[in-house]
Protein backbone atom coordinates (compact mmCIF):
# COMPACT_ATOMS: atom_id res chain seq x y z
CA UNK A 1 0.00 0.00 0.00
CA UNK A 2 1.05 3.61 -0.55
CA UNK A 3 1.17 4.16 3.22
CA UNK A 4 4.07 1.73 3.45
CA UNK A 5 6.02 3.06 0.52
CA UNK A 6 5.46 6.82 0.86
CA UNK A 7 6.84 8.34 4.01
CA UNK A 8 7.20 11.89 2.71
CA UNK A 9 7.79 14.59 5.27
CA UNK A 10 5.00 17.18 5.36
CA UNK A 11 5.55 20.13 3.00
CA UNK A 12 7.32 22.93 4.82
CA UNK A 13 5.80 25.87 2.98
CA UNK A 14 3.55 27.03 0.16
CA UNK A 15 6.25 26.54 -2.46
CA UNK A 16 6.03 22.78 -1.89
CA UNK A 17 2.43 22.75 -3.18
CA UNK A 18 3.64 23.24 -6.74
CA UNK A 19 5.89 20.18 -6.53
CA UNK A 20 3.61 17.98 -4.43
CA UNK A 21 2.85 14.66 -6.14
CA UNK A 22 -0.76 14.66 -4.97
CA UNK A 23 -3.08 17.42 -3.83
CA UNK A 24 -6.75 17.80 -2.96
CA UNK A 25 -8.49 20.99 -4.06
CA UNK A 26 -11.85 21.87 -2.53
CA UNK A 27 -14.06 24.55 -4.04
CA UNK A 28 -17.12 25.96 -2.28
CA UNK A 29 -20.54 26.71 -3.76
CA UNK A 30 -20.01 30.44 -3.25
CA UNK A 31 -17.11 30.34 -5.74
CA UNK A 32 -19.11 28.51 -8.40
CA UNK A 33 -22.27 30.58 -8.24
CA UNK A 34 -23.06 33.77 -10.17
CA UNK A 35 -24.99 36.66 -8.63
CA UNK A 36 -28.29 35.35 -10.10
CA UNK A 37 -27.74 31.98 -8.38
CA UNK A 38 -26.84 30.05 -11.53
CA UNK A 39 -23.56 28.18 -12.06
CA UNK A 40 -20.73 30.62 -12.74
CA UNK A 41 -19.25 28.98 -15.83
CA UNK A 42 -16.29 31.34 -16.31
CA UNK A 43 -15.16 30.64 -12.71
CA UNK A 44 -15.62 26.89 -13.16
CA UNK A 45 -13.65 26.95 -16.43
CA UNK A 46 -10.84 29.00 -14.90
CA UNK A 47 -10.56 26.51 -12.02
CA UNK A 48 -10.53 23.62 -14.48
CA UNK A 49 -7.89 25.25 -16.71
CA UNK A 50 -5.56 25.70 -13.74
CA UNK A 51 -6.07 22.16 -12.43
CA UNK A 52 -5.69 20.72 -15.94
CA UNK A 53 -2.33 22.49 -16.28
CA UNK A 54 -1.14 20.94 -12.99
CA UNK A 55 -2.33 17.55 -14.18
CA UNK A 56 -0.49 17.99 -17.45
CA UNK A 57 2.63 18.82 -15.41
CA UNK A 58 2.31 15.43 -13.69
CA UNK A 59 0.58 16.36 -10.44
CA UNK A 60 -2.35 14.22 -9.29
CA UNK A 61 -5.37 16.28 -8.25
CA UNK A 62 -8.57 15.27 -6.50
CA UNK A 63 -11.25 17.94 -6.80
CA UNK A 64 -13.82 18.13 -4.01
CA UNK A 65 -16.55 20.32 -5.45
CA UNK A 66 -19.62 21.69 -3.73
CA UNK A 67 -22.33 23.28 -5.83
CA UNK A 68 -24.84 20.46 -6.47
CA UNK A 69 -27.60 22.22 -4.57
CA UNK A 70 -26.65 25.63 -6.00
CA UNK A 71 -26.70 24.21 -9.54
CA UNK A 72 -30.14 22.62 -9.05
CA UNK A 73 -31.91 25.76 -7.82
CA UNK A 74 -32.54 27.55 -11.10
CA UNK A 75 -33.51 24.51 -13.25
CA UNK A 76 -36.16 23.72 -10.65
CA UNK A 77 -37.30 27.34 -10.48
CA UNK A 78 -36.78 27.50 -6.72
CA UNK A 79 -36.51 30.89 -5.01
CA UNK A 80 -33.28 29.95 -3.18
CA UNK A 81 -31.47 27.24 -1.26
CA UNK A 82 -34.10 24.72 -0.09
CA UNK A 83 -34.58 24.43 3.64
CA UNK A 84 -36.31 21.05 3.91
CA UNK A 85 -34.37 17.82 3.47
CA UNK A 86 -36.47 16.25 0.70
CA UNK A 87 -36.27 19.33 -1.54
CA UNK A 88 -32.54 19.67 -0.83
CA UNK A 89 -32.07 16.02 -1.83
CA UNK A 90 -34.04 16.51 -5.04
CA UNK A 91 -32.21 19.75 -5.86
CA UNK A 92 -28.85 18.07 -5.36
CA UNK A 93 -29.95 15.22 -7.62
CA UNK A 94 -30.70 17.66 -10.44
CA UNK A 95 -27.70 19.89 -9.74
CA UNK A 96 -25.04 17.21 -9.31
CA UNK A 97 -25.68 15.87 -12.82
CA UNK A 98 -25.41 19.36 -14.27
CA UNK A 99 -22.29 20.14 -12.26
CA UNK A 100 -20.47 17.02 -13.38
CA UNK A 101 -21.58 17.59 -16.98
CA UNK A 102 -19.90 21.02 -16.77
CA UNK A 103 -16.72 19.55 -15.32
CA UNK A 104 -16.68 16.76 -17.92
CA UNK A 105 -17.02 19.30 -20.71
CA UNK A 106 -14.48 21.76 -19.23
CA UNK A 107 -11.78 19.13 -18.48
CA UNK A 108 -12.53 17.54 -21.86
CA UNK A 109 -11.42 20.78 -23.56
CA UNK A 110 -8.00 20.09 -22.02
CA UNK A 111 -8.06 16.45 -23.09
CA UNK A 112 -8.71 15.24 -19.55
CA UNK A 113 -11.23 12.86 -18.06
CA UNK A 114 -13.17 13.24 -14.82
CA UNK A 115 -14.81 10.60 -12.66
CA UNK A 116 -17.65 11.41 -10.29
CA UNK A 117 -17.23 10.11 -6.74
CA UNK A 118 -20.20 10.61 -4.41
CA UNK A 119 -19.47 9.72 -0.80
CA UNK A 120 -21.78 9.35 2.15
CA UNK A 121 -20.68 9.68 5.75
CA UNK A 122 -21.16 5.91 5.97
CA UNK A 123 -18.31 5.50 3.49
CA UNK A 124 -15.94 6.97 6.02
CA UNK A 125 -17.67 5.52 9.07
CA UNK A 126 -17.57 1.86 8.11
CA UNK A 127 -14.10 0.52 7.72
CA UNK A 128 -14.89 -1.74 4.75
CA UNK A 129 -16.47 1.17 2.87
CA UNK A 130 -13.43 3.31 3.69
CA UNK A 131 -11.11 0.78 2.08
CA UNK A 132 -13.48 0.55 -0.85
CA UNK A 133 -13.53 4.32 -1.45
CA UNK A 134 -9.75 4.41 -1.06
CA UNK A 135 -9.28 1.71 -3.69
CA UNK A 136 -11.59 3.41 -6.17
CA UNK A 137 -9.86 6.79 -5.77
CA UNK A 138 -6.41 5.23 -6.09
CA UNK A 139 -7.40 3.51 -9.31
CA UNK A 140 -8.94 6.67 -10.76
CA UNK A 141 -5.73 8.58 -10.03
CA UNK A 142 -3.58 5.78 -11.45
CA UNK A 143 -5.67 5.94 -14.63
CA UNK A 144 -4.96 9.67 -14.93
CA UNK A 145 -8.53 10.70 -14.12
CA UNK A 146 -9.47 13.77 -12.05
CA UNK A 147 -11.88 12.48 -9.40
CA UNK A 148 -14.64 15.01 -8.71
CA UNK A 149 -15.89 14.30 -5.21
CA UNK A 150 -19.02 15.51 -3.44
CA UNK A 151 -21.21 14.27 -0.66
CA UNK A 152 -24.05 12.11 -1.96
CA UNK A 153 -26.63 14.69 -0.89
CA UNK A 154 -29.51 12.88 -2.54
CA UNK A 155 -29.34 9.96 -0.13
CA UNK A 156 -27.79 11.72 2.86
CA UNK A 157 -30.14 12.29 5.78
CA UNK A 158 -29.90 14.88 8.52
CA UNK A 159 -28.82 12.21 10.99
CA UNK A 160 -25.97 10.90 8.96
CA UNK A 161 -24.15 13.35 6.76
CA UNK A 162 -20.97 15.39 6.71
CA UNK A 163 -23.06 18.44 5.95
CA UNK A 164 -20.03 20.40 4.88
CA UNK A 165 -17.53 19.66 2.19
CA UNK A 166 -14.67 21.29 4.09
CA UNK A 167 -14.52 18.42 6.57
CA UNK A 168 -15.21 15.93 3.77
CA UNK A 169 -12.22 17.37 1.86
CA UNK A 170 -9.98 16.98 4.91
CA UNK A 171 -11.02 13.34 5.33
CA UNK A 172 -10.58 12.71 1.59
CA UNK A 173 -7.08 14.26 1.80
CA UNK A 174 -6.26 11.71 4.45
CA UNK A 175 -7.94 8.90 2.52
CA UNK A 176 -5.81 9.54 -0.58
CA UNK A 177 -2.72 10.51 1.46
CA UNK A 178 -2.51 13.90 -0.19
CA UNK A 179 0.53 16.10 0.27
CA UNK A 180 -1.58 19.24 0.64
CA UNK A 181 -5.18 20.40 0.83
CA UNK A 182 -6.17 23.62 -0.94
CA UNK A 183 -9.45 25.12 0.26
CA UNK A 184 -10.92 27.62 -2.20
CA UNK A 185 -13.66 29.96 -1.10
CA UNK A 186 -14.90 33.50 -1.72
CA UNK A 187 -12.42 35.29 0.57
CA UNK A 188 -8.66 35.44 -0.03
CA UNK A 189 -7.79 33.82 3.29
CA UNK A 190 -8.46 33.72 7.01
CA UNK A 191 -8.94 37.13 8.58
CA UNK A 192 -8.72 37.95 12.26
CA UNK A 193 -12.44 38.78 12.16
CA UNK A 194 -15.33 38.73 9.66
CA UNK A 195 -13.73 40.22 6.53
CA UNK A 196 -16.65 42.57 5.98
CA UNK A 197 -15.70 44.37 9.19
CA UNK A 198 -13.38 47.30 8.47
CA UNK A 199 -9.85 46.94 9.82
CA UNK A 200 -9.69 43.13 9.91
CA UNK A 201 -6.39 41.70 8.74
CA UNK A 202 -5.37 38.66 6.70
CA UNK A 203 -3.53 36.00 8.69
CA UNK A 204 -0.78 34.66 6.44
CA UNK A 205 0.47 31.70 8.45
CA UNK A 206 -0.96 29.48 11.15
CA UNK A 207 1.59 27.20 12.75
CA UNK A 208 0.06 26.48 16.14
CA UNK A 209 -3.32 26.85 17.80
CA UNK A 210 -1.95 29.99 19.47
CA UNK A 211 -2.00 31.75 16.08
CA UNK A 212 -5.78 31.41 16.16
CA UNK A 213 -6.24 32.90 19.62
CA UNK A 214 -8.54 35.90 19.33
CA UNK A 215 -9.49 35.12 15.72
CA UNK A 216 -13.20 35.61 15.26
CA UNK A 217 -14.89 33.31 12.80
CA UNK A 218 -18.52 33.10 11.84
CA UNK A 219 -20.73 30.88 9.73
CA UNK A 220 -21.34 31.18 6.03
CA UNK A 221 -20.66 34.46 4.28
CA UNK A 222 -23.08 34.01 1.40
CA UNK A 223 -26.63 32.68 1.01
CA UNK A 224 -25.29 29.69 -0.83
CA UNK A 225 -22.25 28.61 1.27
CA UNK A 226 -22.66 26.12 4.11
CA UNK A 227 -20.28 26.24 7.03
CA UNK A 228 -18.40 29.52 6.65
CA UNK A 229 -14.97 29.84 8.21
CA UNK A 230 -15.90 27.61 11.14
CA UNK A 231 -15.94 24.44 9.07
CA UNK A 232 -12.81 25.52 7.20
CA UNK A 233 -10.91 25.81 10.47
CA UNK A 234 -12.26 22.41 11.52
CA UNK A 235 -11.09 20.99 8.21
CA UNK A 236 -7.68 22.65 8.56
CA UNK A 237 -7.35 21.19 12.04
CA UNK A 238 -8.22 17.67 10.84
CA UNK A 239 -5.79 17.87 7.92
CA UNK A 240 -2.86 19.54 9.65
CA UNK A 241 -3.28 17.31 12.71
CA UNK A 242 -2.66 14.33 10.48
CA UNK A 243 0.34 15.78 8.67
CA UNK A 244 -1.33 17.50 5.70
CA UNK A 245 -0.76 21.26 5.35
CA UNK A 246 -3.58 23.48 4.09
CA UNK A 247 -3.72 26.57 1.89
CA UNK A 248 -6.91 28.58 2.30
CA UNK A 249 -7.61 31.23 -0.32
CA UNK A 250 -10.12 32.44 -2.88
CA UNK A 251 -11.03 30.51 -6.02
CA UNK A 252 -9.80 33.56 -7.95
CA UNK A 253 -6.35 32.83 -6.49
CA UNK A 254 -6.29 29.19 -7.57
CA UNK A 255 -3.48 29.71 -10.07
CA UNK A 256 -0.97 31.33 -7.70
CA UNK A 257 -2.05 29.00 -4.88
CA UNK A 258 -1.30 25.87 -6.90
CA UNK A 259 1.90 27.46 -8.19
CA UNK A 260 3.04 27.73 -4.56
CA UNK A 261 2.97 31.54 -4.45
CA UNK A 262 2.46 33.53 -1.27
CA UNK A 263 -1.31 33.87 -1.34
CA UNK A 264 -3.96 33.13 1.28
CA UNK A 265 -3.38 31.52 4.63
CA UNK A 266 -0.92 28.66 5.12
CA UNK A 267 -1.75 26.17 7.87
CA UNK A 268 1.39 24.20 8.64
CA UNK A 269 1.15 20.49 9.41
CA UNK A 270 1.13 20.04 13.17
CA UNK A 271 0.79 16.32 13.65
CA UNK A 272 2.01 13.14 12.08
CA UNK A 273 0.02 11.02 9.70
CA UNK A 274 -2.45 8.93 11.69
CA UNK A 275 -3.67 5.49 10.89
CA UNK A 276 -6.84 5.66 8.87
CA UNK A 277 -8.52 3.94 11.77
CA UNK A 278 -7.54 6.63 14.31
CA UNK A 279 -8.67 9.42 12.02
CA UNK A 280 -11.88 7.57 11.36
CA UNK A 281 -12.38 7.18 15.08
CA UNK A 282 -11.62 10.82 15.87
CA UNK A 283 -13.65 12.48 13.14
CA UNK A 284 -16.02 10.16 11.35
CA UNK A 285 -17.17 7.33 13.57
CA UNK A 286 -20.77 7.39 14.69
CA UNK A 287 -20.72 7.51 18.45
CA UNK A 288 -23.13 5.20 20.26
CA UNK A 289 -22.60 6.38 23.84
CA UNK A 290 -20.52 8.28 26.36
CA UNK A 291 -18.29 7.24 29.23
CA UNK A 292 -17.81 9.85 31.96
CA UNK A 293 -14.30 9.88 33.39
CA UNK A 294 -12.90 11.25 36.63
CA UNK A 295 -10.05 13.76 36.34
CA UNK A 296 -7.35 11.12 36.83
CA UNK A 297 -8.71 8.89 34.08
CA UNK A 298 -9.12 11.85 31.73
CA UNK A 299 -5.45 12.74 32.29
CA UNK A 300 -4.36 9.12 31.86
CA UNK A 301 -5.98 8.79 28.44
CA UNK A 302 -4.92 12.22 27.20
CA UNK A 303 -1.50 13.02 28.69
CA UNK A 304 -0.41 9.46 29.43
CA UNK A 305 -2.06 7.90 26.35
CA UNK A 306 -2.96 4.96 28.57
CA UNK A 307 -5.84 2.52 28.33
CA UNK A 308 -9.05 3.41 30.14
CA UNK A 309 -9.81 1.16 33.12
CA UNK A 310 -13.17 0.73 34.80
CA UNK A 311 -11.81 2.31 38.00
CA UNK A 312 -11.77 5.79 36.40
CA UNK A 313 -15.28 5.71 34.93
CA UNK A 314 -18.02 7.44 36.88
CA UNK A 315 -21.00 7.07 34.53
CA UNK A 316 -22.26 5.60 31.27
CA UNK A 317 -24.81 6.96 28.75
CA UNK A 318 -26.19 5.36 25.63
CA UNK A 319 -26.92 1.94 24.27
CA UNK A 320 -23.85 0.26 22.81
CA UNK A 321 -22.27 -3.12 22.16
CA UNK A 322 -18.64 -4.18 22.59
CA UNK A 323 -16.67 -2.75 19.64
CA UNK A 324 -18.85 0.36 19.21
CA UNK A 325 -17.39 3.88 19.21
CA UNK A 326 -18.02 5.96 22.33
CA UNK A 327 -17.02 9.40 23.52
CA UNK A 328 -14.85 9.75 26.62
CA UNK A 329 -15.93 12.76 28.62
CA UNK A 330 -13.71 14.24 31.31
CA UNK A 331 -14.67 16.90 33.85
CA UNK A 332 -14.02 19.62 31.22
CA UNK A 333 -15.68 17.97 28.22
CA UNK A 334 -14.95 15.38 25.54
CA UNK A 335 -11.31 14.27 25.59
CA UNK A 336 -11.24 11.25 23.30
CA UNK A 337 -13.16 8.69 21.35
CA UNK A 338 -12.60 4.99 21.63
CA UNK A 339 -13.82 1.53 20.76
CA UNK A 340 -15.30 0.10 23.91
CA UNK A 341 -14.61 -3.49 24.99
CA UNK A 342 -17.81 -3.91 27.04
CA UNK A 343 -21.45 -3.18 26.23
CA UNK A 344 -23.67 -0.63 27.99
CA UNK A 345 -25.52 -3.44 29.78
CA UNK A 346 -22.48 -4.84 31.59
CA UNK A 347 -20.50 -1.64 32.23
CA UNK A 348 -22.56 -0.01 35.02
CA UNK A 349 -21.76 -2.89 37.43
CA UNK A 350 -18.03 -2.40 36.75
CA UNK A 351 -17.75 1.33 37.35
CA UNK A 352 -15.14 2.49 39.82
CA UNK A 353 -13.87 -1.06 40.36
CA UNK A 354 -10.23 -2.02 40.23
CA UNK A 355 -9.08 -5.03 38.19
CA UNK A 356 -8.69 -7.01 41.47
CA UNK A 357 -12.30 -6.22 42.44
CA UNK A 358 -13.51 -7.21 38.98
CA UNK A 359 -11.70 -10.53 39.31
CA UNK A 360 -13.40 -11.07 42.68
CA UNK A 361 -16.72 -10.40 40.91
CA UNK A 362 -16.01 -13.24 38.50
CA UNK A 363 -14.45 -11.44 35.50
CA UNK A 364 -11.49 -13.80 35.20
CA UNK A 365 -9.54 -11.69 32.72
CA UNK A 366 -10.69 -8.09 33.05
CA UNK A 367 -9.73 -6.05 29.98
CA UNK A 368 -9.29 -2.33 29.71
CA UNK A 369 -12.66 -0.75 28.98
CA UNK A 370 -11.00 1.10 26.08
CA UNK A 371 -7.58 -0.16 25.05
CA UNK A 372 -4.99 2.54 24.23
CA UNK A 373 -4.74 1.24 20.64
CA UNK A 374 -8.45 1.88 20.27
CA UNK A 375 -8.30 5.50 21.49
CA UNK A 376 -8.20 8.69 19.46
CA UNK A 377 -7.82 12.03 21.16
CA UNK A 378 -10.31 14.72 20.29
CA UNK A 379 -9.32 18.33 20.15
CA UNK A 380 -11.98 20.76 21.34
CA UNK A 381 -14.15 21.66 18.33
CA UNK A 382 -15.41 25.12 17.55
CA UNK A 383 -19.13 25.55 17.63
CA UNK A 384 -20.94 26.83 14.54
Ligand SMILES: Nc1ncnc2c1ncn2[C@@H]1O[C@H](COP(=O)(O)OP(=O)(O)O)[C@@H](O)[C@H]1O
Nearest residue numbers: 028029030185191193218221225226227228229
Ligand atom coordinates in the same frame (compact mmCIF):
# COMPACT_ATOMS: atom_id res chain seq x y z
N1 LIG B 1 -12.42 35.29 10.21
C1 LIG B 1 -12.87 35.10 8.96
N2 LIG B 1 -12.01 35.16 7.91
C2 LIG B 1 -12.45 34.96 6.64
N3 LIG B 1 -13.74 34.68 6.32
C3 LIG B 1 -14.64 34.60 7.31
C4 LIG B 1 -14.25 34.80 8.68
N4 LIG B 1 -15.35 34.62 9.44
C5 LIG B 1 -16.38 34.36 8.60
N5 LIG B 1 -15.98 34.32 7.32
C6 LIG B 1 -16.87 34.07 6.17
O1 LIG B 1 -16.72 32.74 5.65
C7 LIG B 1 -17.19 32.80 4.30
C8 LIG B 1 -16.77 31.57 3.50
O2 LIG B 1 -17.53 30.45 3.87
P1 LIG B 1 -18.77 29.87 2.98
O3 LIG B 1 -19.74 30.99 2.73
O4 LIG B 1 -19.27 28.66 3.66
O5 LIG B 1 -18.03 29.55 1.62
P2 LIG B 1 -17.86 28.23 0.73
O6 LIG B 1 -19.10 28.14 -0.09
O7 LIG B 1 -16.64 28.55 -0.07
O8 LIG B 1 -17.64 27.03 1.62
C9 LIG B 1 -16.63 34.09 3.79
O9 LIG B 1 -17.41 34.64 2.76
C10 LIG B 1 -16.61 35.00 5.01
O10 LIG B 1 -17.63 35.95 4.98
Ligand SMILES: N[C@@H](CCC(=O)OP(=O)(O)O)C(=O)O
Nearest residue numbers: 029066067068069164165226
Ligand atom coordinates in the same frame (compact mmCIF):
# COMPACT_ATOMS: atom_id res chain seq x y z
N1 LIG C 1 -22.69 18.99 -0.91
C1 LIG C 1 -23.28 20.32 -1.02
C2 LIG C 1 -22.36 21.40 -0.49
C3 LIG C 1 -22.06 21.39 0.96
C4 LIG C 1 -21.02 22.46 1.34
O1 LIG C 1 -20.19 22.27 2.21
O2 LIG C 1 -21.06 23.61 0.64
P1 LIG C 1 -19.90 24.76 0.71
O3 LIG C 1 -19.89 25.41 2.06
O4 LIG C 1 -20.31 25.69 -0.36
O5 LIG C 1 -18.60 24.09 0.40
C5 LIG C 1 -23.58 20.67 -2.48
O6 LIG C 1 -22.91 20.17 -3.38
O7 LIG C 1 -24.48 21.49 -2.71
